[in-house]
Amino acid sequence: MVSDTSRSEPFKSLLQLTATDQSTEERLLKAIDVGREYLGVDNGVLSYTGEGRYEVVETNIQTGPYAQGGVVDLDGTWCRHVVESGEAIGFADAAETEYRDDRALEATGLHCYVGAEVTVDGETYGTLCFSDDVPRDDPITDAERDFVSVLARWVSTELERQKHYAELREQNERLDEFTGIVAHDLRNPLSGAIGFVELAQERVSGQTAEFLDRVRGALDRMESMIAECLILAKEGADVGERSSVALEPLVREAWDTVRTRDATLTVDVAPETAIVADEMRLRRLFENLFRNSVEHGGPSVSVTVTGDADGFAVADDGPGLPPAVEAALTAADAENVKSFGLGLLVVQRVVTGHGWDLAVDSADDGTRFAVSDVNAAEPVHEALRSD
Template sequence: MTDRDSQRYRQRIYRLQNDDDLTLSETLSGIIGVGVDYLDVANAHLKRTYPDLGVHRQETPLAVADAPNEGWADDPAYVTHELDCYVGTALSVGGEPYGTICFVDEAARSPGFTDEELGFVEVVGRVVETELTVQEYTRKLQNRDKLLATLNRVLRHNLRNDLNVIRGHARSLAEEVDAEPSERADVVVRTASDLVDLGEEARELVSLLTDRTPPEPRDVVSMVEAVAVDLRVEGPPGTVDVSAPAEARTLGTVHLRRALYELGDNALRYAGPAPTVTFDVDRDGDDHVTVTVTDDGPGLPQAEREILRGREESQLSHGQGLGLWMVHWAVTDVGGTIAVDDDGSAVTLTLRGIEDEDAAGDWIADLALDEATLW
C-alpha cells in the first residue's frame, strides 16, 4: 500500500470525526470499519475490558500474524475463536485503562504486519480514545446539569414556597402577641427571609452553571457604573465611588455584572456603619482589565476569601449565602482570576482585555481550548 493510499484512509477517519450528524456509535463503527478495510482483516472489536492476550501490558500495538506458530497456541483467542491473526492496542479514557481496539482474522497473515500498519492501528486507537473521552465528559456534564436542574426545582418550589408560608405566619404572630413572643417571631421572620434569599441565590447559581451562552465583548466601565447606581438605590447604606477610564472592554457573560454587584453589596453589608466602597477599573495594557473593589471595613473573613479562591468549605457560615460563589464562577468561567489582599479589604478581578472583534474571536477560541484541556 502506498503512502497516498494510507493518507486516503486517514482522511476518511478525520471526515468521520468531524461529521456532526453522526452519533457516537456511528462514528466509532465508521472509524473501526476504516481500520478493517485498511488492514484487510475480517473483523474488529472494541472491548471494554482487556482480552487475555495482554495488550494492556504492551507499550506499542500487539501484533500476532500466525498465532500457533508464534507461541500463542494456548491463548483463549486462538483456542476459543480460532483467531490466527490479531493486532490491537490498549485504550485509556480520563487517564484510566478502558479496554482495547483489536483487528482479527481467522486466517494467518504472511508477511506479518508492517510498521506502517502498526502505526495506523495506533492512530485508530488514539482517535477512538478521543471519541470515548468526549462521550465520558459529555455524560458527566449532562449528569451535573440534571443534578443542578433538580436542585433548582427543589429550591424554587419546595423550599421557597414552604418558607414563604413560615414567614407569613410568623409576621402575623409578631403583630398579634406581646413583646417577648413577638421578638421570637421576629427571629423566625428574619431566619425564614434569609433562607428565601439563599434559595434565590442558589437558583441564580444554577442558572450561571448551566448557561451555555458564550462570552461576548462587554464594556466593564459601563457595567461597573450601572452596578454603582443599583447599589446606591437598593443596596445597604453607604457610599459607592467609581474610578475608571472612559472604556475598558473584556469578554464576559451577563453573570459578570451580577458578580460585580455581589462584591459591592457584600462590602456595604459587612464593612461597618457608613462604609465607603470603591470600584477601581484599570487597563493593564491591551491584554487585561482589572476591577478592584475596596472598602474601609475590617475586610473579608478568611472563610469568605477562600470561597473567592474557589476552595470548598464544609458548610456555609451564617449570613454568608452563595453570592461569593457566584462571583467565583462568573469570573473564572470566562478565564478571569480573583485575588484578595492580606486583610481582605480589597478584591481584584483580572479579566481578559480586548481591543476589537478579531481579538475577541481569538480569546473565545483560546477559552474553548482551555476548557477542552481541563476535560
C-alpha cells in the same frame, strides 16, 4: 499527495467535513489537511496563544517544537502578527515582503505563511496557520487568505460547540445539587412562615410589632438566599455566548440595586472600558460583592471599583474576611465559601463560569477582589482532552 477536490473546491471539502460524524480531534486535523492541500504547503497548525505562549493544539507536524503539545515563545512566531492585529496575513516568500527582517523568519525557518485568528466566545483563542520552509512559487491570493479566515471561523465554531457540550454536563449536575434543597426543604416552609408573620403583624403593635418586623426582615433575607441558590443552579456553569459590556455604567447600575445604606462608591474605570461577558451574570457578580461589603463592612463602608480591558477589582475598607474564607475563595473551595454566605459563592461561580481568574487579598483594613484574564479565551483543548 494533494487532493484535486480540496484544491479546486475547498468550500465543498469544508462542507463535507461539517457533515462527518467524527471526534473533535479528527475534525480539526481534517480541517488542517483541507487548508494544507488547498494552499499547497506542508504544514498546518492550530495554536493556543494565551498568556504569551504559543502552544500547538493540533497539527500534521510529527516532530520538533511545532509538533502537537509543543510550546514556544509567541514573540518568535509569525502568528504574533495575527494575534496583535486580529487580521489574517499571508505571503509566499517572506524575503520579498516587509517581513524580510522579522525575527520569526530566523526563529521558525518558515518562508511561506498564511494565518488567521481563532476565537472562542468572542475572545482570542489562538491561530490557524499554514506554512512551508520554502517559498511558494505563486503569490498568496486574496481568495486564499479569505478561505483561511473562513476555515479559522469554522474551527472557532467547532471549539465553542465542544466546549459548551462538555460543560453542559457540569451545569446539569449543579442543577440537581440545588433543585431538591430549594424546591422542598427551603421554599415551602419559608412561604408558610412569611404568611403567618404577615397575619400576626396585622394584630399587634408596639414592641411586639418591632420584633415581628425583624423576623420578617430575616425571612426576606432567606428568600433572597434561595434566589441566589437558583442562580447558582441555573447559571453557575459555562456562560456560553457573550457580548461586549461597558463596565462603568454596569457597575453603577449594580450599586443602585443594592441596599447600600450610608456606604460610598468610587468608580475608577475609563468610560471606554468593556468586558466580554454575559451582562446579566456580570451584574450579579458586582451586586453580590457590593452586598457583601455593606453587610460585613458596616453601613458606612467605602467601596472602590477599578478596571481596564484586562480585568477589574472591587475593594472596601471593611474589617476583612476570615482567613479560611479568603483561602477557600482563592482555591475555589465551594464548601468553605458557602459557610460565609451564598453571595460569595455566586461570585465564585460567575468567575469560573466565564473562565476568569479570581484573587482575594484581605486584611484588617479591607478586602480586595481582583478578577483577571477577562478578555482572554480559555485553553479549551485542555478541557476537551480531559473528557
